[in-house]
Amino acid sequence: MKAQPKASHFIDGEYVEDTAGTVIESIYPATGEVIAKLHAATPAIVEKAIASAKCAQKEWGAMSPTARGRILKKAAEIMRERNRELSELETLDTGKPIQETIVADATSGADSFEFFGGIIATALNGSQIPLGGDWAYTKRVPLGVVVGIGAWNYPQQIACWKGAPALAAGNAMVFKPSEMTPLGALKIAEILIEAGVPKGVYNVIQGDRDTGPLLVNHADVAKVSLTGSVPTGRKVAAAAAGSLKHVTMELGGKSPLIVFDDADMESAISGAMLGNFYSTGQVCSNGTRVFVHKAMKDRFLARLKERTEAIIIGDPQDEATQMGPMVSWAQREKVLGYIEKGKAEGATLVTGGGIPNNVSPSKGAGEGYYIQPTVFADVTDDMTIAREEIFGPVMCVLDFDDEAEVIGRANATEFGLSAGVFTADFSRAHRVVDQLEAGTLWINTYNLCPVEIPFGGSKQSGFGRENSAAALEHYSELKTVYVGMGKCEAPY
Ligand code: NAD
Numbered sequence: 001m002k003a004q005p006k007a008s009h010f011i012d013g014e015y016v017e018d019t020a021g022t023v024i025e026s027i028y029p030a031t032g033e034v035i036a037k038l039h040a041a042t043p044a045i046v047e048k049a050i051a052s053a054k055c056a057q058k059e060w061g062a063m064s065p066t067a068r069g070r071i072l073k074k075a076a077e078i079m080r081e082r083n084r085e086l087s088e089l090e091t092l093d094t095g096k097p098i099q100e101t102i103v104a105d106a107t108s109g110a111d112s113f114e115f116f117g118g119i120i121a122t123a124l125n126g127s128q129i130p131l132g133g134d135w136a137y138t139k140r141v142p143l144g145v146v147v148g149i150g151a152w153n154y155p156q157q158i159a160c161w162k163g164a165p166a167l168a169a170g171n172a173m174v175f176k177p178s179e180m181t182p183l184g185a186l187k188i189a190e191i192l193i194e195a196g197v198p199k200g201v202y203n204v205i206q207g208d209r210d211t212g213p214l215l216v217n218h219a220d221v222a223k224v225s226l227t228g229s230v231p232t233g234r235k236v237a238a239a240a241a242g243s244l245k246h247v248t249m250e251l252g253g254k255s256p257l258i259v260f261d262d263a264d265m266e267s268a269i270s271g272a273m274l275g276n277f278y279s280t281g282q283v284c285s286n287g288t289r290v291f292v293h294k295a296m297k298d299r300f301l302a303r304l305k306e307r308t309e310a311i312i313i314g315d316p317q318d319e320a321t322q323m324g325p326m327v328s329w330a331q332r333e334k335v336l337g338y339i340e341k342g343k344a345e346g347a348t349l350v351t352g353g354g355i356p357n358n359v360s361p362s363k364g365a366g367e368g369y370y371i372q373p374t375v376f377a378d379v380t381d382d383m384t385i386a387r388e389e390i391f392g393p394v395m396c397v398l399d400f401d402d403e404a405e406v407i408g409r410a411n412a413t414e415f416g417l418s419a420g421v422f423t424a425d426f427s428r429a430h431r432v433v434d435q436l437e438a439g440t441l442w443i444n445t446y447n448l449c450p451v452e453i454p455f456g457g458s459k460q461s462g463f464g465r466e467n468s469a470a471a472l473e474h475y476s477e478l479k480t481v482y483v484g485m486g487k488c489e490a491p492y
Pocket of ligand 1: 177
């Protein structure tokens with residue numbers, strides 16, 4: 001098989017198999033072909049991974065931050081050297097076009113190891129607190145064994161965005177990728193060993209919704225960081241609360257993107273397309289509710305239609321392809337269902353709306369899970385497609401004519417992951433983003449998430465932050481030491 005790894009799991013520095021686990025088939029979404037067969041972790045594998053992490057964390061956490069950082073930066077270097085190989089694997093795992101994976105996946109993971117490797121020598125410093133004679137100091141200490149659970153849209157990036165800050169802060173990790181995309185994380189684990197990370201510090205085990213709880217409920221796990229849907233987030237947070245584990249929740253969204261009539265229209269359309277069609281629309285922070293000022297609506301839609309219909313859909317391994325298939329048959333079915341709901345509830349279909357029949361050139365690409373990039377106009381706030389996360393290339397365009405009105409409508413959702421504003425008026429841009437309820441916001445651009453800036457959601461989209469120095473706070477805790485300089489006095 002094209003992408004068969006040596007074994008399903010990577011524990012204590014080596015590949016490990018346990019064929020008693022349920023079979024997980026890795027399917028190449030462009031052809032429907034099975035490219036690897038793996039096994040979900042059995043309870044014995046889960047125990048082995050957690051025991052290995054627990055043991056390895058002591059040595060790793062005791063190393064100087066500079067020494068840990070040097071190793072993580074080496075991992076970033078190896079990832080960059082192997083970017084082509086990693087990107088090709090990510091394309092097989094997800095169906096995303098190589099044009100994207102070559103710039104957005106392993107490279108973003110490498111940035112993460114480089115950034116956290118570079119900042120930990122100072123970012124973990126504590127403070128000294130004078131108390132008038134007595135004094136205190138704080139230390140930032142690792143949590144211990146942390147669990148990462150990934151979604152299928154950015155498998156390598158998620159494995160690194162969780163692994164890099166966790167390891168930088170001195171923790172050991174057990175990472176479970178999504179059962180849809182099991183391959184990439186194994187390579188990251190291999191590279192970390194090659195870079196010098198001690199065995200057991202970063203382990204990967206496979207599994208699905210039945211495996212996740214074995215990790216979340218384990219007594220030796222101190223924290224769980226999940227990237228996934230809101231319903232899964234609720235379950236994982238509830239389970240973690242049972243034993244008071246730390247949690248980071250990177251969940252779904254239905255983010256608003258507001259285009260005022262003074263905006264640079266081409267730029268706003270680029271933002272809307274990036275925020276709806278990149279990765280075949282499978283991006284959590286997508287600006288799927290595009291509010292366009294009535295004065296610009298007709299021009300905006302005409303040009304958006306033209307540019308959307310020019311998107312090159314096809315073989316993900318062809319460098320010219322701009323849009324690949326969806327990750328799975330089931331996900332495409334779900335998205336097609338939403339498209340039908342949009343039509344039935346009265347939205348105007350501007351373009352797309354089904355399965356493309358001209359996907360070419362590709363060996364077998366026609367059998368893949370392709371879908372047309374779709375734009376609906378005249379969408380109203382109460383329609384299903386305006387309320388629920390679709391997680392596919394379906395853009396909803398809504399009209400507005402008043403700033404206060406659009407802010408209220410943009411916020412009228414349980415989600416709060418991201419938001420964006422396009423306008424030439426900078427005071428308005430800042431005034432509006434100030435009132436939008438979201439964790440990550442963009443002005444005159446969309447969906448850019450460099451490692452230097454915090455990323456994460458509010459409301460039902462989650463809590464905790466990934467990336468930036470802020471992520472280290474979520475993978476460590478403060479230890480405070482009060483130092484008595486005189487005699488200890490008691491009233492009795
Ligand atoms: P999902 O919620 O179905 O699964 C996510 C992960 O959780 C998988 O690894 C799955 O095996 C595991 N899981 C499922 N049930 C579990 C349980 N009870 N206990 C422990 N683990 C469990 O999500 P998905 O379909 O893989 O990904 C799509 C979703 O992820 C979308 O909602 C999207 O918005 C969200 N997402 C969010 C971000 C972000 O950073 N906010 C990024 C990417 C994707």
